[in-house]
Amino acid sequence: MIRLVRNSRATLLILALQEAFAATVPFFFLTSLVSLSRFLAHSFGIHILPMSDHQLWQLQDSLYRFSSFMAVAAIAYFYARRINTSPMVATILSIAVLVTYLDLQYPEKSVVLPYGFAPITLVVPIISTYLLKLLTPYFALHMPVDDGKRHIYKHINYLFVFVVGYATTVTLLRAINSYLLPAAETLFNNGLLRLSENTLFALYDFLAQLFWFLGIHGSRVVNSLMGRSILDAVVAPNLTFAEFNRLFVVLGGAGVGLSLLLALLLKARSQSLRYVAYISAPFVIFNINTLLIYAVVVLNRCLLFPFIILPLINFSAGYLFINSAGITFTSYYIPWNMPPFLNGYLKTGGDWRLVAFQVILVAANTAVYSYFIYRYFRLQSSENHFRRLKNSLSLLGELESRGGLNAFVAHGKVIKAQSKLDALLQDLREDNLAIYYQPILPLTEGEKPGLEALLRYPKESKSRAPSFLGLVEDAGMAPLIDIWVCKRVKQDIARLHGPAVPQIRINLHPDTLVSDEAISAIINTFQNQEVAFEIVERSFLAGDETRKNLHRLKRAGFTISIDDFGTGYSSLDTIVKNHFYEIKLDRGLVAEVNSANGRLVSEKIVEICHGIGTKVVAEGVETAEQLKRLCEIGIDRAQGFYFAPAMPLDEAISYLDNWRGSACVQPGNPEHTSNDPRQT
Numbered sequence: 001m002i003r004l005v006r007n008s009r010a011t012l013l014i015l016a017l018q019e020a021f022a023a024t025v026p027f028f029f030l031t032s033l034v035s036l037s038r039f040l041a042h043s044f045g046i047h048i049l050p051m052s053d054h055q056l057w058q059l060q061d062s063l064y065r066f067s068s069f070m071a072v073a074a075i076a077y078f079y080a081r082r083i084n085t086s087p088m089v090a091t092i093l094s095i096a097v098l099v100t101y102l103d104l105q106y107p108e109k110s111v112v113l114p115y116g117f118a119p120i121t122l123v124v125p126i127i128s129t130y131l132l133k134l135l136t137p138y139f140a141l142h143m144p145v146d147d148g149k150r151h152i153y154k155h156i157n158y159l160f161v162f163v164v165g166y167a168t169t170v171t172l173l174r175a176i177n178s179y180l181l182p183a184a185e186t187l188f189n190n191g192l193l194r195l196s197e198n199t200l201f202a203l204y205d206f207l208a209q210l211f212w213f214l215g216i217h218g219s220r221v222v223n224s225l226m227g228r229s230i231l232d233a234v235v236a237p238n239l240t241f242a243e244f245n246r247l248f249v250v251l252g253g254a255g256v257g258l259s260l261l262l263a264l265l266l267k268a269r270s271q272s273l274r275y276v277a278y279i280s281a282p283f284v285i286f287n288i289n290t291l292l293i294y295a296v297v298v299l300n301r302c303l304l305f306p307f308i309i310l311p312l313i314n315f316s317a318g319y320l321f322i323n324s325a326g327i328t329f330t331s332y333y334i335p336w337n338m339p340p341f342l343n344g345y346l347k348t349g350g351d352w353r354l355v356a357f358q359v360i361l362v363a364a365n366t367a368v369y370s371y372f373i374y375r376y377f378r379l380q381s382s383e384n385h386f387r388r389l390k391n392s393l394s395l396l397g398e399l400e401s402r403g404g405l406n407a408f409v410a411h412g413k414v415i416k417a418q419s420k421l422d423a424l425l426q427d428l429r430e431d432n433l434a435i436y437y438q439p440i441l442p443l444t445e446g447e448k449p450g451l452e453a454l455l456r457y458p459k460e461s462k463s464r465a466p467s468f469l470g471l472v473e474d475a476g477m478a479p480l481i482d483i484w485v486c487k488r489v490k491q492d493i494a495r496l497h498g499p500a501v502p503q504i505r506i507n508l509h510p511d512t513l514v515s516d517e518a519i520s521a522i523i524n525t526f527q528n529q530e531v532a533f534e535i536v537e538r539s540f541l542a543g544d545e546t547r548k549n550l551h552r553l554k555r556a557g558f559t560i561s562i563d564d565f566g567t568g569y570s571s572l573d574t575i576v577k578n579h580f581y582e583i584k585l586d587r588g589l590v591a592e593v594n595s596a597n598g599r600l601v602s603e604k605i606v607e608i609c610h611g612i613g614t615k616v617v618a619e620g621v622e623t624a625e626q627l628k629r630l631c632e633i634g635i636d637r638a639q640g641f642y643f644a645p646a647m648p649l650d651e652a653i654s655y656l657d658n659w660r661g662s663a664c665v666q667p668g669n670p671e672h673t674s675n676d677p678r679q680t
Contacts (some may be wrong), residue, residue: 013126014299021215021294023074027067028290032283034060038335039258039286068113068121070096071453076125081544085133089158093132094125097169104174114670118216127172131165139164158355166498188225198319201241204230205249205315211307212254215298219254232390235321236322238329239347242336247347247354248318251340251362253289255297255307256314259365261289266366266371294606304371306356310365338486365423386579422508433466434458436646437489439655440617440639441628446613447636448616449656452534454491454646455481463645478509479518486525492649495531504657505532512547523556534584537574552580561617565605572608580584580614585635587620591630610634632666638663 033048038056040046049056073091101124102113114120139160195203204226208218223231231242240248251380252258261284264277273296280292286595298305321327327348334343339361344354389435437451450548457466472481489504512518513535532555562574566589577584585602592598607618618630630638643663644655 009514011083013079016033016082017075017122017215018299020071020074020077021298023078025291025294027063027070028294029279029485031060031063031067031121032288032290034063035288035337036283036286039335042342043335043338068098068118069095071118071121075122078130079126082133083129083133085129085136086155086158089155089162090125090129090132093162093165093169095129096166097128097173098124098576100166100170101173101177104170105177114220118221122216124169128165128169131168132161135161135165135168135515169243185600195606199231200226201244202312202315204241205245205311206308209255209311212293213297213299213304213307215294235319236327236329238331239322243334243347244318245315246334246336246338247344247358248321248361250287251314251358251365252284253287253638254293254304254311255289255311256362256365257284257287257289257292257312259362259369260292260297260303260307262362262366263369263373267377269368269377285339287340288337300376302372306369306372307461310368314361314365317361318357320470321354324359325353325356327351366635369547432457432459433484433493434462435485435487435649436462437504437649438639438646438651439644439652439659440502440637441643441659443618443631443635443638443664448503449659450505450532450637451644451649451652451656452505452639453485453492453507455485473509473511479515480513482506482508482512483518483521483525486627487520489531491527495649496653501530502533502653503530503559505534507534507563510536510538510546513549516545516549519549519552523552523558526558527556530557532559532581534559534561536563537565547578563619566601575609576615577610578601579612582617582636583609584617584619587640590618590620590626590630591622592641593618593633594625599629599633602630602635606634627664 004447007466034056034150037048037051038053038060040048041051041053041056051059056603072094076090076094077087080087086273098121101120128170136158141157141159145202148660187406204222207222211218231240233241235244250256252261261277261281263282268274268277274294276295280289280295281290297307305510328351329347330349332346332349334347338346339356344358345352348354434456436454436456438454440450440452442449455466455469456462456464457468459465469478469481472478485506489506493501493504508522512522535550553560560578561582563584564586565575565583566586572630583605587606589598589605590600593602606616614633615636616634618626618635618638621630621638622629623642627638627642647655
């Protein structure tokens, strides 16, 4: 019913990295503040913080050293949550691996800690956490909990997993460091020897911006790859390559941070991005744009081109300018955090031509960034589309925020979805959507019939789910659709009377289950009403948020069913641990129920589910032979085109009124019998 997410492992990793980068923004704000305070105190005697220059230097150095642990902890924690393993154990394991690896790398001196998100601080938590997840089924203690101390034993269960994961990760990293890295380094260095000096300069800038875009401290990594001596190379008399970069390439920080800041202030339609720009402004003036990078740029594909290419264009333009304009430079050394324009004025002894050229570069770069930011908002327009969909579905009071959607990161599928949404939202209104109901019939005595509520777009088809659901899902707006369905179902329930009102089942998208706001709206909608919710098992990939909201639904008195069981992410572990009221056998299993293997699998699933008190429903029943086998193996309820397709509520209620007792002793309704499998 709901399409599985493609490349789910890569998606989970990217989401975890995004969360880790976002979570560390406050820390980088602090380091930026300390760096700015030290520069102002050292250069101008202005003390923002009540500390001496030496104390500020020590604090900055300590924070830089600590940043490696912060980066490892953040990635390990959020990645562990995404793949459903222990966040705390993953964090401790990753830090232990990092310290061990660095200690083995530098055996004759104290551990040298990298700064922030370096390659090693990215690789260590990813490998460590993934191995923790991979090894847990084989090495966990599985301690019995018979004294109410599960909160303690659940961590002790990882004892052997931790040790094996630690040894495996360290061994793997050592092997990579001993065999792969030297070979790669040799190839890289041999390649560098063949390049001209100007090409080396351009390569330096390209790699630095690329690493920054990936969330890694670009200049530090490239310095380690190409050697810091390149920064002292002479570009012109009295002008080193490092100073050249500060004058022309990284005005306001990596990626021409000053131009990015100005473009955001001019073109950003998101209030969140404007806040980030305002907060970043004082730091960008002094070439400290770490906050801007981690909040806006990292992994944002819409800014990939300008962030990497503009510095390279500036490099070429600056090189041509100083060689054609006859600019002379003084021996004054400009530090990296000297503000743009002021650094050009001081380095040339007051030559306004260079300052004017810097202004031209910033203006041109701002224009380019403005185009890409405008295009980003035009293509994505997530907040605008979100509001338009709310208006179309008359949900003005629901979901003031989208609970989890990252406004700073533009995934390819999101951008494509948003661009198509423009056309859809022109036509999509509340009055051209409908809720149809498919009967769910009892196969055993004592079971009650029910109805599954299914969204339909009659302009397109009355027998299939709307084709735009995938588009809405990719755009991150599935919770709005779910809430609209719930409100329409509530209106329909109000029309039903009498003691034999069937229980109605509603599908909830995984994105809805991770939104506290959406779940609160749904609970409020169905207070004191008997409703069941169907979820797919991939919902649990979102981790603790899904489980928390499922418990909220259960506490509110709603029953939960697992939909499409038997395909995709289906796992007996899930139904054993979560005690669902019901599972629904996927149509793929039902289609094979007449084969020996298909019948055996279905029988065992029914046996296990009944043994733990879980009902079983078969969906997609199409033939009398399938119904006969399902009755023989003890399925509790069934639905499908053999009985009836989804239909308007009045027709569905009339259909159910004709049923008494078990469908196993009644023939399918000839009027609705069909071999067409299109039921949802």
